[in-house]
Amino acid sequence: MLTNFNKKRTINFFLNLLMILVVLAAVFPFFWMVMTSLKTRAQTIDPSIWIFKPTLENYQAVFEKRDLSLYIKNSFIIVSLTTVISVFLGTLTAYGLARYKFSHKEDLAFWILSLRMLPPMAVVIPFFLLGRFIGLLDTHLLLIVVYFSFNIPFTVWMMRGFIEDIPLELEEAAWVDGCSRLQAIMKVVFPLVIPGIAATAIFCVIQSWNEFALAFFLSSFNARTVPTTVTFFLSVIGVLWGEMAAVGVVATVPVLVFAFIVQKYLVRGLTFGAIKS
Amino acid sequence: MKNRKKEHLYFILPGVLTLLLIVIFPTIFLWYISFTDYELSAGWENRRMVGFENYTYLLTRDKDFWYSTGISIFFMIFTVGVEFILGLATALLFNRQIRGKRLWMSFLMIPMVITPTIISLIWKLMLNTEYGVLNYILSLFSISKINWLGYENALWSVMMVDIWEWTPFMALILYAGLQALPQEPYEAATVDGASSFQIFHYLTLPLLKPIIVIALLLRSIDSLKTFDIVYGLTQGGPGNATELLSLHIYRLGFKHTGWIGRASSNAVILLLLITLLVTILLRSMRQTNEGET
Numbered sequence: 166m167l168t169n170f171n172k173k174r175t176i177n178f179f180l181n182l183l184m185i186l187v188v189l190a191a192v193f194p195f196f197w198m199v200m201t202s203l204k205t206r207a208q209t210i211d212p213s214i215w216i217f218k219p220t221l222e223n224y225q226a227v228f229e230k231r232d233l234s235l236y237i238k239n240s241f242i243i244v245s246l247t248t249v250i251s252v253f254l255g256t257l258t259a260y261g262l263a264r265y266k267f268s269h270k271e272d273l274a275f276w277i278l279s280l281r282m283l284p285p286m287a288v289v290i291p292f293f294l295l296g297r298f299i300g301l302l303d304t305h306l307l308l309i310v311v312y313f314s315f316n317i318p319f320t321v322w323m324m325r326g327f328i329e330d331i332p333l334e335l336e337e338a339a340w341v342d343g344c345s346r347l348q349a350i351m352k353v354v355f356p357l358v359i360p361g362i363a364a365t366a367i368f369c370v371i372q373s374w375n376e377f378a379l380a381f382f383l384s385s386f387n388a389r390t391v392p393t394t395v396t397f398f399l400s401v402i403g404v405l406w407g408e409m410a411a412v413g414v415v416a417t418v419p420v421l422v423f424a425f426i427v428q429k430y431l432v433r434g435l436t437f438g439a440i441k442s
Numbered sequence: 443m444k445n446r447k448k449e450h451l452y453f454i455l456p457g458v459l460t461l462l463l464i465v466i467f468p469t470i471f472l473w474y475i476s477f478t479d480y481e482l483s484a485g486w487e488n489r490r491m492v493g494f495e496n497y498t499y500l501l502t503r504d505k506d507f508w509y510s511t512g513i514s515i516f517f518m519i520f521t522v523g524v525e526f527i528l529g530l531a532t533a534l535l536f537n538r539q540i541r542g543k544r545l546w547m548s549f550l551m552i553p554m555v556i557t558p559t560i561i562s563l564i565w566k567l568m569l570n571t572e573y574g575v576l577n578y579i580l581s582l583f584s585i586s587k588i589n590w591l592g593y594e595n596a597l598w599s600v601m602m603v604d605i606w607e608w609t610p611f612m613a614l615i616l617y618a619g620l621q622a623l624p625q626e627p628y629e630a631a632t633v634d635g636a637s638s639f640q641i642f643h644y645l646t647l648p649l650l651k652p653i654i655v656i657a658l659l660l661r662s663i664d665s666l667k668t669f670d671i672v673y674g675l676t677q678g679g680p681g682n683a684t685e686l687l688s689l690h691i692y693r694l695g696f697k698h699t700g701w702i703g704r705a706s707s708n709a710v711i712l713l714l715l716i717t718l719l720v721t722i723l724l725r726s727m728r729q730t731n732e733g734e735t
Contacts, residue, residue, distance in 0.1 A: 184546065188549045191550050191552055194553075194606070195556065197564060201564070212573055213578060255457055257457060260453050261453030261454035264450075265450035265453075273454075277461065279717075279724060280461055283465065284666065284709075284712050286688035286709065287691070287713045290705060291469070291471040294486075294702070310464055311464065313460055317457055317460060346449070375558060377670045392558075395673075398563055399677065409563055410564065412560070413557075417560055420557060421556065428547075432618040436615060436656060439727055
């Protein structure tokens with residue numbers, strides 16, 4: 166009995182060790198980015214340096230020389246507007262799908278979901294040409310609208326699930342009390358789905374903030390977003406790794422904070438509501 | 443009564459019409475361009491309709507297209523397969539009693555929520571032959587330097603980064619599936635004296651199957667779309683060693699040549715490949731949905 170207990174403890178010890186290794190592997194590139202961003206230029210190309218006196222010169226450089234604040238401003242405008250409009254339109258559609266019965270409803274729902282899977286490199290060509298014809302290339306508006314193409318389908322699927330989680334009886338009770346459909350939505354449904362809306366919006370923010378291919382081809386200067394800053398650092402010779410890492414830290418810390426907030430809904434978000442954990 | 447019947451349209455139409463306008467219309471336009479010889483430098487008014495010429499060019503004369511298709515499919519099967527195996531192992535690893543599990547698992551989501559282009563550059567630094575930290579760590583174990591992003595290894599390195607990025611996706615989804623499994627069959631199996639391998643093989647895997655199918659398909663679709671991390675790491679190089687389909691479209695349409703017509707026909711082919719996978723995915727999601735209700 167005792168040996169069995171000991172055996173179990175040893176196995177558990179090794180499993181814990183393995184788990185820590187897995188977590189280390191997941192975190193290491195982020196850790197290395199933070200380290201690199203705090204190193205001087207000479208230190209960035211010496212991987213044997215792990216303990217050093219941190220410097221903020223890289224952060225200073227990316228804001229002063231690279232105008233990072235302009236990119237952040239563009240990202241902020243595009244991400245916030247595309248999120249607000251997508252969540253609004255998508256939630257309306259989701260309500261229609263959740264609460265009404267009509268023919269070909271599921272066909273419509275799955276057609277919407279299929280749009281979420283469009284490859285960006287396929288649709289970027291027509292977006293690029295159409296944007297050129299109507300003079301919208303390199304504007305915030307174009308990216309805001311183009312980002313609807315993945316944010317609206319995502320919202321529809323997430324919010325449909327959240328709305329269906331609310332019992333219809335609550336709404337019916339409000340109708341009996343003399344509320345119109347819209348009043349019932351505002352008074353009963355809306356307060357209950359606020360957590361769902363918040364989670365969905367945060368996912369839209371993360372997706373839009375990280376998006377690269379469309380932003381890269383549909384903007385040139387005025388509407389450049391944060392992920393397109395990679396193009397500064399692509400040349401092999403003389404890459405300023407410290408500055409690159411500083412841009413990376415500034416760009417990714419907000420995303421990570423948001424991700425921690427929606428951790429509870431992560432699986433639901435990753436599977437478009439197909440798996441609710 | 444008549445009004446009531448149409449009421450759902452007020453909710454549905456704004457979103458659906460927006461999608462029609464911004465997705466379906468451009469997609470039709472893409473098909474149209476794929477039948478023209480439009481080149482960026484030649485000007486829009488000078489385009490001609492060329493029928494299937496772009497397609498026959500890609501399929502019969504563009505060897506790089508076939509190479510890109512081949513490595514895209516290989517990339518998809520290999521990375522999704524490894525991500526599934528590692529993800530399942532990770533999910534099982536976390537499916538125990540662990541102190542502070544929520545915190546540990548939140549670290550796990552970092553690779554997939556972090557901006558892909560940014561982290562691909564960090565990987566480029568870490569994979570550098572001369573001063574990358576990976577070779578430094580290997581040197582501590584007296585392993586000689588590896589040229590990670592050289593012609594021979596570049597595709598494998600890109601796949602390694604993809605596996606790093608997306609194994610947590612599999613792990614978290616499968617973990618959610620494991621957590622939702624019913625308890626009774628397990629109690630019965632333990633009473634019957636089944637070994638843990640038997641339980642896993644005859645109980646856990648079949649019960650998880652619907653979730654496994656969805657996770658595999660979602661990842662396969664995303665894998666065929668891969669662009670960001672490859673662009674950051676290698677831009678499709680060296681040569682065309684890592685030129686996945688998305689990067690081939692990029693090279694044809696935007697990089698040197700500006701052959702928008704040919705790039706469009708390649709984009710249509712990518713779209714068709716993905717549509718095929720999406721159709722399978724949606725069918726299995728509908729089955730799972732109907733199973734629930």
